[in-house]
Amino acid sequence: MVKILIVEDDEKLARFVELELLHEGYEILKADNGRLGLEIAEKGEVDLVLLDIMIPQINGLEVLRRIRKTSDLPIIMLTARDAVMDKVSGLDAGADDYITKPFAIEELLARIRTALKKMTVIERKNTDIISCGLLSLDKMRHKVMYDNTEIELTNREFTLLKTLLENKNIVLTRDILMEKVCGYDYIGETNVIDVYIRFLRTKIDDAFKTKIISTVRGVGYVIKDE
Secondary structure, three states: OOEEEOOOOHHHHHHHHHHHHOOOOEEEEEEEEEHHHHHHHHHOOOOHHHHHHHHOOOOOOHHHOOOOOOOOEEEEEEEEEOHHHHHHHHHOOOOOOOEEOOOOHHHHHHHHHHHHHHHHHHHHHHEEEEEOEEEEOOOOOOOOEEEEEEEEEOHHHHHHHHHHHHOOOOOOOOHHHHHHOOOOOOOOOOHHHHHHHHHHHHHHHHHOOOOOEEEOOOOEEEEEEO
């Protein structure tokens, strides 16, 4: 269940928004001051924050700035209708959106859905790309880059590298790698993994003067986090 934090010191407004969001199936946490709101947000247990600017103890813009130092948590600012500079300051400080008071609940719900959808897309993109140091592999686009240079790999080389990157710091045996790269029914050279490891080292380690893939003697291969 999506969990939303409402940081608002207007008790009636906070309760109204809470009831509407509960009706939509969201789980709600509330804070009536910036210090408590920041404390809850920094625990990393909420999916979105509705953040009023004019709140006691720590104002909303400062709460936003502090959250943005460590998190991309979706944040929608609540501003007074004529506070143009508050809107500009909020967006410049990293707010995802703002909504002016008084607002229609339908508009707020739409903005919440948009912010959550945007975050889902970002998270999906992040999980599509795996990396080690300057080496990155994009699973969806089937592309491997070292720094800003693309590396051309065959399908088997790509699958082998992807398997090693997905299991960083875990030593994978040749048998496991062979199943992943060649399939269960593979019949052919038993040293096929060693051959493809050599190809990868030529294209990555030798080409860029680095060492990505390590050999564990008598066991298999591993890519270690730097």
